[in-house]
Amino acid sequence: MRIVIAEDHPMFRNGVRSLLATIDGMEVVGEAATGEEAIAQAEKLLPDLILMDIRMPGMNGIEATQAIKEKYPSINILILTMYRDDQSVFTAMRVGAKGYVLKDADEEELLQAIRMVGSGCAVFSTEIAERMMHYFAAPPAPEPAGIGGLSANPLFAELTRREADILQCIAGGETNAQIAARLHISAKTVANNVSNILNKLQVLDRHEARKLVEQSRTMPKPGRLG
Structure with missing residues (x-):
């Protein structure tokens, strides 16, 4: 599996690269520190999978994911981030990411997510999966009254x-x-x-x-x- 790491923190990027270097069948073929660089690496290398951070200088990871998936739909993208809010998760899925894993996941969870997304499956870290289950199981929030003329929707x-x-x-x-x-x-x-x-x-x-x-x-x- 040919992998690009899109992450603006060098220490974290180096740690992920070192981990993947120990795994048979996985090769880091490129790295990026911005969304623009991630798109350029996708165009140049056509990797099987991109590990994509959300918050990066310039174009963020969500925007980069959308641009890459529109032009290269066969490239699988796994979001690897510290953001665990519902909006980030749903927006990432909406633009084409196949998985969402938190940076504090253990090594085995990350490797399993990479394998699954690399094979075309969707995957979420344990905490994100639990949040999504709670989100869909929870009753709708009560509608606020009279806000900006939009509260009826x-x-x-x-x-x-x-x-x-x-x-x-x-x-x-x-x-x-x-x-x-x-x-x-x-x-x-x-x-x-x-x-x-x-x-x-x-x-x-x-x-x-x-x-x-x-x-x-x-x-x-x-x-x-x-």
Whole structure:
């Protein structure tokens, strides 16, 4: 199995490389420290599998995963990260990653995940699998009242009032500077909220967030039986 490691921390990258060097049938053929480098290595080397960190300088691992899977769907990607929140997991799966393993997994768990994803199977670390089971088993969260005019749709139930207001502005095509001026907050605060909104809605960018709002407006409103 030909493997590329995409990870911006040299010590962690070196540790994974050293581990894989001891395993028959696995060969590290390339390394990357940014999302852009991961894409370049995918194009140059056409590996069987990429170990992909999420948070890297420049393009992040989610964006790199999407770009690679769109152009090279046969390359399997295993997310290896410290991020254990539901949004990161679902967004990674949505863009084509085949597995999601935490960096604090033991060596055997990591190797097993690499083998499974390399063979085309989907795999999650134990903690992530438990979180996903809990997520799907839990009853829906109660819908907040009156937030930003979007509360009638459960798609936006997790948004705070401020985030909902900003999402309304995004849906109207406003820039961060325009939103900051309208809501009398700093551009940095807007940017932070936009990042939270994209994570909560499990979308990649403002364009997809705007499309989600537009689609929600055409959805039939839930009725009451009886």
